[in-house]
Amino acid sequence: MKVLVVAERKGTELRRVSLELAAKATQLGDASVVEIGGERYSPLPFVSALARKVQADAPDLVVLGATLNGRDLGARLAARLGRAYAADVTDLAASGGSLEVTRPMYAGKVRARMRVPLPAVVSVRPGAIPLRDGAPAPQVTKIEADAAAEKLTFAKFAAVASGGKRVSLAEARVVVSGGRGLKGPENWNLVEQLADALGGAVGASRAVTDAGWRPNEEQVGQTGKTVTPDLYVALGISGAIQHLAGMTSSKVIVAVNKDPDADIFKVADYGVVADVFEFVPAFTEAVKKARSGA
Amino acid sequence: MRILIPLKQVPDSTVRVSVAPDGKSIKTEGITWSISPYDEYAIEMALERKDADPSTVVSVVTVGPARSRDALRQALAMGCDEASIVIADEAVSPLAVARALAKVILEAKPDLVLCGKQASDDDQGFIGPALAEVLGWPHVATITKAVPLDGSVELWREVEGGHEVWTAPLPALATVHKSEKEPRYPSLPGIMKAKKKEIPERPFAALGIASGPMLEVVSMEPPPARGGGKILKDGDLKQVAEQLATLLRDEAKVL
Numbered sequence: 444m445k446v447l448v449v450a451e452r453k454g455t456e457l458r459r460v461s462l463e464l465a466a467k468a469t470q471l472g473d474a475s476v477v478e479i480g481g482e483r484y485s486p487l488p489f490v491s492a493l494a495r496k497v498q499a500d501a502p503d504l505v506v507l508g509a510t511l512n513g514r515d516l517g518a519r520l521a522a523r524l525g526r527a528y529a530a531d532v533t534d535l536a537a538s539g540g541s542l543e544v545t546r547p548m549y550a551g552k553v554r555a556r557m558r559v560p561l562p563a564v565v566s567v568r569p570g571a572i573p574l575r576d577g578a579p580a581p582q583v584t585k586i587e588a589d590a591a592a593e594k595l596t597f598a599k600f601a602a603v604a605s606g607g608k609r610v611s612l613a614e615a616r617v618v619v620s621g622g623r624g625l626k627g628p629e630n631w632n633l634v635e636q637l638a639d640a641l642g643g644a645v646g647a648s649r650a651v652t653d654a655g656w657r658p659n660e661e662q663v664g665q666t667g668k669t670v671t672p673d674l675y676v677a678l679g680i681s682g683a684i685q686h687l688a689g690m691t692s693s694k695v696i697v698a699v700n701k702d703p704d705a706d707i708f709k710v711a712d713y714g715v716v717a718d719v720f721e722f723v724p725a726f727t728e729a730v731k732k733a734r735s736g737a
Numbered sequence: 738m739r740i741l742i743p744l745k746q747v748p749d750s751t752v753r754v755s756v757a758p759d760g761k762s763i764k765t766e767g768i769t770w771s772i773s774p775y776d777e778y779a780i781e782m783a784l785e786r787k788d789a790d791p792s793t794v795v796s797v798v799t800v801g802p803a804r805s806r807d808a809l810r811q812a813l814a815m816g817c818d819e820a821s822i823v824i825a826d827e828a829v830s831p832l833a834v835a836r837a838l839a840k841v842i843l844e845a846k847p848d849l850v851l852c853g854k855q856a857s858d859d860d861q862g863f864i865g866p867a868l869a870e871v872l873g874w875p876h877v878a879t880i881t882k883a884v885p886l887d888g889s890v891e892l893w894r895e896v897e898g899g900h901e902v903w904t905a906p907l908p909a910l911a912t913v914h915k916s917e918k919e920p921r922y923p924s925l926p927g928i929m930k931a932k933k934k935e936i937p938e939r940p941f942a943a944l945g946i947a948s949g950p951m952l953e954v955v956s957m958e959p960p961p962a963r964g965g966g967k968i969l970k971d972g973d974l975k976q977v978a979e980q981l982a983t984l985l986r987d988e989a990k991v992l
Contacts, residue, residue, distance in 0.1 A: 483901070486876055487865065511896060514862050515873060515878040515912075519820070521831060521907070522867035527950035528860045543955065550857050552754040556955040563936060563950075594875035595903045598891065602899035611897050641992070659881065659915050660895055665750055665857065666774050674991040685750055694987045697981070703970070710963040712989065713981055716970035725975045729982035734992055 444472035444537050444561075447502035448676035449493065449517075450583055451476065451510060456581070459614055460508035460569035464581035465532045465581035467572045468506060471537055474580045479586030482725065483597065483609070484512040490519045491589035502562070504542060506535075510613065521564040528564045529557060531569040531669075533692075537674060540687030550665040550686060550688040569614045603658050610644045617643025617674045618693070618722065620663050622686075624679020624700060624719050633723045639729045643698060648680045664689035679719045699723065738885055739794045740783040741847035742817075743838045743868070744776040746801060746808035747858040762956045772808045775853025781916035782883060783851055784816045790885075794818050796840050800830030800834045802826050806936055813931035820934065825941035832949025835867040840944055842872060847908065849890055854879050854912040865912035872910070877903045879914040 446468040450461035454708055461476070468474035477496055479489050493516065499503055505520065507513035509531040521528035532609060533554075534545040542559040548706040559565065566722040621631060631645075638645045647656070663670055665685035675693035680686060682698070690696070691710050698711035701718050708714040715722055748754060748770040751958070757764045769902075772780070780797065783860050787793040796819035797812040799805045809820035823837050842850060850869075855862035869876035882893035886904070894901045967984070969977045987991040 485903075486869075486878070491872075511879060515866055518861075518863045519870050521863070522835060522870035522987075525832065525949060526781075527952060528831070528861070528863055529952060530841045530855075530863065533829060546860075547960070548957070549748065549763065549858055550750070550860065551960060553756060553957050554960050555957045558953040558955055560772075560950050560952075595905050597878065598902040598904050600899055600901055601893070603894050643877035653919065660897070666778075674985065684753070691960060695985070695991050696963070696966070697985070698878060703968075708966070708968065712963075712966040712970040713984060714966055715977060715981060716968065717974060717977070725978035729975075729978040730985075730992065732979070733982035733986045 444503060445500070445502040446474045446504045446506060447497065447500060448474060448476040448581070449505065449507040450478045450581070451508055451513060453611070456683050458508060458510070458569075459574070460510065460567070462578065462581065463569070463572040463574045464506050464508060464567055464579050466574055467535070467567070471504070476583045478583050478585050479588050480585050484516070485588070485593060485595055485597070486515055486519050486678050487592040487594055488588035488590055491514050491592035492525055492586050492728050493520055494523050495589075496586055503615045504713070505564045506563065507564070507566045509568045517564050517566040526564050527560050529559050530566050531568050532565055533568050535565060535567065547594060547692070550685070551691065552688060568671060578736050593632045608645055608708050612663070612668050612670060615644035615670070616672050618646050618663070618670050618672045618677065619643050619676040620646035620648065620680060621678045622648040622680030625648045625651070630720070631657070632718065637676065637678070637723055637730070639728045639735070640727045641674065641676070643672070643674070648685070648686050677711070678723060680707055681705045682710065738786065738790070738842065739796070739845070739847040740786060740848065740849045740851060741842060741845055742776065742779045742783060742795070742812070742851050743864065744780070744797050744799050744808060744812060744853070745773045745856040745858070746770050746799065746805040747773045747856055750774055750857060754838065756957045756959060758954050762957065768844040770804060770807060772811055773853050773856045773858070775855060775857070775913055777853070777920040778916040779851040779853050779986045780812055780815055780817060781918060781920040782913055785917060785920065786883070786885065787816065796820065796845065796847070798822070798838065800825050800829065800837050800941065809936055810931050811923065813934050814927040815921055816927055820936045822936055822938045823941050823944065824938055827938060828951070829941060830949040830951045831861065831863045832867060833946050835864055835871050836946045837941060837944050838864070838868050839871040840946070849907065850910040851883070852910065852912045854914050864913070869910040874908055874910050875905050876910040876912070878912045880911045881915045882917060883911060
């Protein structure tokens with residue numbers, strides 16, 4: 444199978460998901476990796492450049508990371524080329540003359556195996572494909588975005604005060620989320636200090652973002668982000684079904700809640716029945732000690 | 738300004754979804770259907786425009802089975818002005834749905850089309866970008882705010898660390914991640930008014946749409962069950978904290 448990987452960069456580094464895709468593509472067959480250069484992502488210039496590349500190389504499969512931009516680019520590319528499209532898959536394998544993928548549906552409440560006719564475009568969930576340490580860096584061909592195809596005008600970037608220095612939520616290997624049990628935005632230093640001790644990103648439940656304690660972009664759950672980190676820590680989160688949908692595929696789940704009947708404990712690998720205000724500072728210190736080898 | 742929202746009726750987000758005996762679909766008996774959550778945000782965003790400028794006309798359209806009419810009724814009760822349905826009882830390919838919507842849109846001539854960023858059943862997020870592609874319009878994905886300007890619209894797109902603000906010439910399309918306020922509930926007068934509104938329908942087959950590639954479900958299963966975790970609740974909190982940190986490092990190997 445001929446596979447074209449569309450790589451994405453964050454700052455100067457390739458995103459981890461791009462490395463995961465490059466490794467997977469090599470297993471599937473004849474792989475090449477392309478990166479689209481441009482000041483910032485915009486659908487028409489990127490689709491135009493990528494569609495030209497796909498028409499020239501005729502890969503059976505185009506794979507992108509199921510990132511904010513990857514999902515957008517993949518969908519419009521598939522529509523332009525009349526190719527089949529599967530989004531946010533967690534596994535993919537060649538099967539006869541087609542492709543078989545596994546993907547979550549119904550906000551993660553169901554896992555479906557689906558047959559995708561080739562040629563196809565597929566976006567793959569970050570963290571879904573194991574990446575072994577020391578995997579060779581892929582050879583990346585750069586193409587330029589087609590500026591002439593642009594119909595939009597970029598006006599400005601409006602930065603939010605928080606965040607920025609931490610890793611992005613969707614790709615983080617560790618996520619620490621806070622819920623209503625934190626009682627107010629002024630207590631988020633507890634969440635942040637633990638996240639920093641673990642080297643992770645900060646998330647929130649919907650109750651918290653709806654109340655305006657934290658920005659929307661930090662929401663984990665059905666109408667927020669779906670995350671699949673190695674470690675997910677839920678602090679003061681009761682575990683509404685919509686929240687669970689966004690994090691139950693995490694490898695290890697830790698829950699801290701003072702209500703022993705909270706639904707979050709049903710999905711937790713390690714649960715601590717305690718007051719977050721008392722437990723979290725002690726846990727943050729213990730994590731620092733454990734990570735330093737003590 | 739005319740704003741059009743294509744919507745989809747899906748199982749309500751509070752439904753405990755389970756797999757049907759055929760192993761390829763979900764049980765639909767007795768479940769509650771609703772407007773897909775992101776489509777509700779798109780409706781709310783449009784209605785906020787209408788609150789600010791009452792000359793705004795907001796219409797909704799769906800391609801789906803006859804039961805989807807209830808979702809349109811719900812949108813009318815929230816305050817939308819018009820609704821129409823393209824009846825498709827059989828499964829239609831996603832690209833064909835986009836083509837059918839494009840046909841409706843070219844007739845209705847809205848200035849702005851707002852799509853939910855993805856439907857909460859298949860979670861593909863295909864229709865918005867695909868519809869823009871079929872129409873040949875520019876689009877901006879996952880917006881949280883739309884501000885009409887003279888002959889154009891400013892679209893705020895949520896990205897890591899903030900918002901990119903794009904200006905699109907009209908007509909344009911955007912997919913919606915969130916509205917500024919939570920979607921409103923239908924008012925009682927709204928519900929009464931919605932009951933009386935006509936919802937024009939036409940069969941999908943009458944549109945003469947070319948089909949597109951279809952994905953085939955091989956099997957469906959619930960996600961792997963979790964649970965049986967260790968609950969730590971007794972003893973001194975400092976000791977529990979150290980025990981947990983050690984377990985995470987030596988047993989779970991995630992530190």
